[in-house]
Amino acid sequence: MRHDGRVTGDRRSAYLALAGVLTGAAGIVTSQATVWALRATNSPVVAVASAVRDLTPGPLAVRLVHLVGHLDKPLLVAGTLVVLIVLCGWAGLLTRRHPLVPDLLFAGLALVGLLAVIRLKDSGIASGLAVVVGLVTWIVTLRLLTAPLLAEPAGATGAAAGPVSGALSAESRRAFVLRAGGAAAVVLLAGAAGRVASGSRRKVEQARRLLRLPVHHGALPEGANVDVAGIAPWRTPNSDFYLIHTVLSAPSISPKDWQLRIHGMVERERTYTYDDLIRRQLTEAWVTLCCVSNEVGGDLIGNAFWSGVLVRDLLQEVGVQSGADAVLQTSHDGWTCGTPLAALTDDRNAMLAVAMNGLPLPIDHGFPVRTVVPGLYGYVSATKWLVDLEVTRFDRFTAYWTRRGWSAKGPVKTESRIDVPRGGDNVKAGMIRVGGSAWAQHTGIERVEYQLDGGPWRTADLGGVPDLDTWVQWTDLVEVAAGDHVLVVRATDRSGATQTSARRDVVPDGATGWHTVSFSAT
Numbered sequence: 001m002r003h004d005g006r007v008t009g010d011r012r013s014a015y016l017a018l019a020g021v022l023t024g025a026a027g028i029v030t031s032q033a034t035v036w037a038l039r040a041t042n043s044p045v046v047a048v049a050s051a052v053r054d055l056t057p058g059p060l061a062v063r064l065v066h067l068v069g070h071l072d073k074p075l076l077v078a079g080t081l082v083v084l085i086v087l088c089g090w091a092g093l094l095t096r097r098h099p100l101v102p103d104l105l106f107a108g109l110a111l112v113g114l115l116a117v118i119r120l121k122d123s124g125i126a127s128g129l130a131v132v133v134g135l136v137t138w139i140v141t142l143r144l145l146t147a148p149l150l151a152e153p154a155g156a157t158g159a160a161a162g163p164v165s166g167a168l169s170a171e172s173r174r175a176f177v178l179r180a181g182g183a184a185a186v187v188l189l190a191g192a193a194g195r196v197a198s199g200s201r202r203k204v205e206q207a208r209r210l211l212r213l214p215v216h217h218g219a220l221p222e223g224a225n226v227d228v229a230g231i232a233p234w235r236t237p238n239s240d241f242y243l244i245h246t247v248l249s250a251p252s253i254s255p256k257d258w259q260l261r262i263h264g265m266v267e268r269e270r271t272y273t274y275d276d277l278i279r280r281q282l283t284e285a286w287v288t289l290c291c292v293s294n295e296v297g298g299d300l301i302g303n304a305f306w307s308g309v310l311v312r313d314l315l316q317e318v319g320v321q322s323g324a325d326a327v328l329q330t331s332h333d334g335w336t337c338g339t340p341l342a343a344l345t346d347d348r349n350a351m352l353a354v355a356m357n358g359l360p361l362p363i364d365h366g367f368p369v370r371t372v373v374p375g376l377y378g379y380v381s382a383t384k385w386l387v388d389l390e391v392t393r394f395d396r397f398t399a400y401w402t403r404r405g406w407s408a409k410g411p412v413k414t415e416s417r418i419d420v421p422r423g424g425d426n427v428k429a430g431m432i433r434v435g436g437s438a439w440a441q442h443t444g445i446e447r448v449e450y451q452l453d454g455g456p457w458r459t460a461d462l463g464g465v466p467d468l469d470t471w472v473q474w475t476d477l478v479e480v481a482a483g484d485h486v487l488v489v490r491a492t493d494r495s496g497a498t499q500t501s502a503r504r505d506v507v508p509d510g511a512t513g514w515h516t517v518s519f520s521a522t
């Protein structure tokens, strides 16, 4: 017995510790449910276990592995869980004296989780979110479960420090059991939902992998890669292709469930299935896709070989009524964009793409069907997980980004970028390689010029391209003396327009200005 009257092993303490343990488990489950639902690359608990392993001194780690063999990982994870649960039980006990100390303990544990997650380089924002979800669950659940346990029984007026009696009324216990049961139900439901979400993603991923589409990988045009180390490859591999979407987790849509409805100002409304699409003659083309949010010199751009059905063929089948000037596209997740009808009916390769670089679209890039329109920024054209096309008029709707201050129309602006040297590089003085990419989709690049230290503009060599719809690599050899240098690039497109030097922000319709890089030579 201790002098402050808290009896070790008393009932209230036992229940508070139990509340802490249940709270700990609840946070671990909701955090893991978040990992599943958002398909985070790293679970916080596993990340902590990995950190423990990696930070264990080498000789000790070797001895441990000899001791437990390949069980080291599951044992580490189990150990991490046990330590967590014990600490959470202790947090439950601490509520008796300091209501805020358990929160601090939880925050500390979450910080450890966050650091462990950040340490692993492939962690995305979803892993961090899983930590936050766990932390919030802990804080809320502990309050919920301990409230009935901390309530002073009527008549027993305690000191301000809280209840000192070890006894617990039957009423308090009943309230606790009820709350614990309710919390467990909610938490287990969340866990199950996370599991289902990850399960359906797995199933769709499997269906995707089993698809055999009559598509090609795409042969690179002659000389497309100028073969300068440091310039982004002309074909962007699917795994490196930039990702932009508003939905937190990409929808999982099975091809056999997918449908596209084309309606609005048409003669015959129609619904297409996935099979309807892939049974048709597929069009294949290289198209460079870029984001309106790409800053000057930015990397929100990629080039791929796309396979799909021409939108104009489908629009011809449904029969567009006169007076229409737009197509409102809607995705499975409810995102919308408005595309000029003309860009979908003229002779360019505007398509409903089913494959990217010879493979069924990756889920994150819009599986099973997305739109690709050469010459337009993604936010007004490249709908992923497409399910609905409404032929309409621009004066009858505002799409997702238009409502948020972006321009209703978004033709891509002619741009160029320096990839080598990188800003801040230190190169060897003498002849050096400079280079990068330039793009003006569906207009084409005529010429790329660069300027060193304010000198004369020099014309760069250009790589090969198949047509007007892709980016082009540029490069040249230039002599640099020891010292600091500034390199600037500008492109001229095939309409004869040269990029303006005027710097403009990405909002509302794309950045302008010349990409400029500072480097030094020794």
Ligand SMILES: Nc1nc2c(c(=O)[nH]1)N[C@H]1C(S)=C(S)[C@@H](COP(=O)(O)O)O[C@H]1N2
Binding pocket: 241, 242, 243, 244, 245, 246, 247, 289, 290, 291, 292, 331, 332, 333, 335, 364, 365, 366, 377, 378, 379, 382, 383, 384, 385
């Ligand atoms: N459903 C959906 N489609 C979308 C978006 C989105 O947020 N949701 N973003 C668009 C934007 S802004 C761009 S730049 C491109 C990016 O395509 P990617 O992620 O395949 O590179 O997708 C477009 N399609």
Ligand SMILES: [Mo]
Binding pocket: 244, 290, 291, 292, 293, 377, 378, 379
């Ligand atoms: Mo975008």
